[in-house]
Amino acid sequence: xxxxxxxxxxxxxNREKSSGSAEYINDRSWEGEVxxxxxxxxxxxxxxxxxxxxxxxxxxxHIVDYRDVPGKNFVSILEDDWPVFAEDRVSYLGEPILxxxxxxxxxxEEYRSRIVVDxxxxxxxxxxxxxxxxxxxxxxxxxxxGDYAGASEKAARTVKETFETGRQEQVYIEPQxxxxxxxxxxxxxxxxxxxxxYVKNAVINTLGWSGEKVRVIQAVTGGAFGGKEEFPSLISxxxxxxSVKLKKTIKLIYNRHEDMEVTTKRHPSLISYEAAxxxxxxxxxxxxxxxxxxxxxxxxxxxxxxxAMIASCGVYHFPAVLxxxxxxxxxxxxxxxxxxxxxxxxxxxxxxxMNHLAAKVGEDPVAFKTKHLAKKGDATSTGGIYRDDILxxxxxxxxxxxxxxxxxxxxxxxxxxPRGIGMSLFLHGCGFxxxxxxxxxxxxxxxxxxxxxxxxxxxxxVDMGQGxxxxxxxxxxxxxxxxxxxxxxxxxxxKYVPDSGPTVASRSTMIVGRLLxxxxxxxxxxxxxxxxxxxxxxxDYIKWDQDKMKxxxxxxxxWGVNVVExxxxxxxxxTTLLGAWSxxxxxxxxxxxxxxxxxxxxxxxxxxxxxxxxxxxxxxxxQQATVxxxxxxxxSDFVTVENKLIDNPYALxxxxxxxxxxLTLIGGAPAVAAAVEQALGAEVYRIPLxxxxxxxxxxxx
Amino acid sequence: xxxxxxTLNGKQxxxxxxxxxxxxxxxREDFSLIGVKEGCGEGECGAxxxxxxxxxxxxxxxxxxxxxxxxxxxxxxxxxxxxxxxLEESFAECGAVQCGFCTPGMMxxxxxxxxxxxxxxxAEIREGISGNLCRCTGxxxxxxxxxxxxxxxxxxx
Numbered sequence: 001x002x003x004x005x006x007x008x009x010x011x012x013x014n015r016e017k018s019s020g021s022a023e024y025i026n027d028r029s030w031e032g033e034v035x036x037x038x039x040x041x042x043x044x045x046x047x048x049x050x051x052x053x054x055x056x057x058x059x060x061x062h063i064v065d066y067r068d069v070p071g072k073n074f075v076s077i078l079e080d081d082w083p084v085f086a087e088d089r090v091s092y093l094g095e096p097i098l099x100x101x102x103x104x105x106x107x108x109e110e111y112r113s114r115i116v117v118d119x120x121x122x123x124x125x126x127x128x129x130x131x132x133x134x135x136x137x138x139x140x141x142x143x144x145x146g147d148y149a150g151a152s153e154k155a156a157r158t159v160k161e162t163f164e165t166g167r168q169e170q171v172y173i174e175p176q177x178x179x180x181x182x183x184x185x186x187x188x189x190x191x192x193x194x195x196x197x198y199v200k201n202a203v204i205n206t207l208g209w210s211g212e213k214v215r216v217i218q219a220v221t222g223g224a225f226g227g228k229e230e231f232p233s234l235i236s237x238x239x240x241x242x243s244v245k246l247k248k249t250i251k252l253i254y255n256r257h258e259d260m261e262v263t264t265k266r267h268p269s270l271i272s273y274e275a276a277x278x279x280x281x282x283x284x285x286x287x288x289x290x291x292x293x294x295x296x297x298x299x300x301x302x303x304x305x306x307x308a309m310i311a312s313c314g315v316y317h318f319p320a321v322l323x324x325x326x327x328x329x330x331x332x333x334x335x336x337x338x339x340x341x342x343x344x345x346x347x348x349x350x351x352x353x354m355n356h357l358a359a360k361v362g363e364d365p366v367a368f369k370t371k372h373l374a375k376k377g378d379a380t381s382t383g384g385i386y387r388d389d390i391l392x393x394x395x396x397x398x399x400x401x402x403x404x405x406x407x408x409x410x411x412x413x414x415x416x417x418p419r420g421i422g423m424s425l426f427l428h429g430c431g432f433x434x435x436x437x438x439x440x441x442x443x444x445x446x447x448x449x450x451x452x453x454x455x456x457x458x459x460x461x462v463d464m465g466q467g468x469x470x471x472x473x474x475x476x477x478x479x480x481x482x483x484x485x486x487x488x489x490x491x492x493x494x495k496y497v498p499d500s501g502p503t504v505a506s507r508s509t510m511i512v513g514r515l516l517x518x519x520x521x522x523x524x525x526x527x528x529x530x531x532x533x534x535x536x537x538x539x540d541y542i543k544w545d546q547d548k549m550k551x552x553x554x555x556x557x558x559w560g561v562n563v564v565e566x567x568x569x570x571x572x573x574x575t576t577l578l579g580a581w582s583x584x585x586x587x588x589x590x591x592x593x594x595x596x597x598x599x600x601x602x603x604x605x606x607x608x609x610x611x612x613x614x615x616x617x618x619x620x621x622x623q624q625a626t627v628x629x630x631x632x633x634x635x636s637d638f639v640t641v642e643n644k645l646i647d648n649p650y651a652l653x654x655x656x657x658x659x660x661x662x663l664t665l666i667g668g669a670p671a672v673a674a675a676v677e678q679a680l681g682a683e684v685y686r687i688p689l690x691x692x693x694x695x696x697x698x699x700x701x
Numbered sequence: 702x703x704x705x706x707x708t709l710n711g712k713q714x715x716x717x718x719x720x721x722x723x724x725x726x727x728x729r730e731d732f733s734l735i736g737v738k739e740g741c742g743e744g745e746c747g748a749x750x751x752x753x754x755x756x757x758x759x760x761x762x763x764x765x766x767x768x769x770x771x772x773x774x775x776x777x778x779x780x781x782x783x784x785x786x787x788l789e790e791s792f793a794e795c796g797a798v799q800c801g802f803c804t805p806g807m808m809x810x811x812x813x814x815x816x817x818x819x820x821x822x823x824a825e826i827r828e829g830i831s832g833n834l835c836r837c838t839g840x841x842x843x844x845x846x847x848x849x850x851x852x853x854x855x856x857x858x
Contacts, residue, residue, distance in 0.1 A: 018780075018788075018789045018792055019785075020734075020736015020780065026738075170836075171834075172836060174738070222800045223802060596796060597799055597837070601838050627746055635833075635835075636831040
């Protein structure tokens, strides 16, 4: 008899990782001579490159720049505006200008230190505020559902607030790295990747080559969190160009400082909310606006903005929604993908706004939120439909019981109590926004049974620590009712695996896992060695109008509730965590322990986003470019999370599973911020809640 | 060039190299001990942790010269021991391994901790691994794994 799939098993890669034998990109050895690559970067924020003076040429130092790019000198993402190498101008400090390649890194470093670049500097936009005042957004959208103007006219009162969120750095513990090998068949890129086919398509575009000459292999990946979604495409294009020019193996590994200075961050945001309330303090509608700092290039910002705006209603149903948003370019390090992808910014704002509204109308925040919860059959922010059961009311009761919320909330409401407890309610739309899966990704998977009866999973999605290998192997083993050791899942290599899409957007388990279940059904009809494929098709009832931002933005939603308890020191204004509780609905966990790992890690990243993780730029330069200056939590800073999963199987997910990876981060910041508000007795409008900000709030309040 | 002699994973070794070279680079490049990872290069993250005379040290900030006459154990050496096997089992059982980049360093930190205190409290465990950064797990499952290893490995430490 088959066991419950959620029952945890040992992860398939535990042993190689624990013993240190797993080979990450910097650990591999390569045939033939390896040339290291070092990057020469812009030392100014914005301007024209007038001249570059090189030291006298050396045989062991090779220069690779934009003139060596055979195809397009842009990283293929959404817009052609992210140069592989700067040509005649630079638009942020640290922008790559050229690579130096050679067999000896010390020689390269010494050579680089003597290169002189002359610039003609121009006046930059250093902050989002600056760009908002002086420029137009590069992309903007409007969501208009219901009749906000009408709601506002009918309203007994309207309330408006504004919020601000900062940059966040992924701090995957393994820095970025990629190696390009030049071979007779073409170029092979191996690296720390989330999205092998993004890399492949970008390199094809930059080399101007046909697809069969570009092969991409994912090395064991030491964490990513979105940071290895689009950024690896940039450095892969660079080393591919170098490898083709020099006909050598080129190895580019960032050190931590470089990684923190120049790789993509979470978008800083300015968010405003206005609510129209009736005489019974029920919200008739909300008007929201979100402005994102895209940094110096468009990158994925348009899609991040969509998610930020679609999240405008949080977990609530408001009869009218008018959401506007824009991405502004600044002369700063590009913003990009980071677990949550626009949602963490909006959820901080909507959850604080709801708390503040409750306080204004004299209601308990959780009661006020509960009466606005979306229910099955309600319209979403974009006028789609919540089709599945929503268990939030039950989840709130669970988390209250687990955390002793009501009692603590009452106790900590007493004036002067240094403690506070806060609750956040959140959701995450699973899969690509809108018609992305059907129109752009068109995921395909292969499943192959070999001569020995072993079944090979051939997909392009990666294990970056989240347990994807184990999860998919369980899905296949359970579907075929075969032992786990009969299932093989090697790191994706585009020579063998089809494009089943990137490892992003909480889509891999739900979408790709489901396709593997379908492939298993096909494979069961075959005998002996066989290969079957399955292709994604969107359910007919899902309709999406991208221009109007109307319809079903996501096929399914995962849900969560977080509670955080804190104490704020009134002398140092430091916040200490005392407790953390969570309840999640991820459909059905494919492995309880793997999901717990996602919950614990995501929750702490979310709390860090709210509390400690400050990355600011001064004159365009990142001020916290080391793990000494940029504070991520240590084991002593966190507490044991009591977590509960509520089964709510999703009909189209594998064994009922929905997305889980991003969800777990989203509630951390608003929960900890609500707790800090109570401890402080002052309302919070921006994160991170560093001591300087808390001190300022207390002084002014 | 200096001639540096030390014990590495139980074997006597000797290397001629500038004594200011980072021990991390020497271990990885000259001895192919790739389980020693570089995460930050400034002694903050613990991914490069090794044992020097039984005590944890971040090899990225240890000059090779300091290894002279000492005994150095990396994850490759430690993974041959009974203590390691208990830790590995406990890490697996508690789900303490995600991306794995911090894991060898965490193993070394756990060994160093348990070597000095074979029945640590939760707070002592958290303190003991607080020099090692992990961005995936939120640390709780690692702390539980170390506690489980202390329990399972009674008599080993």
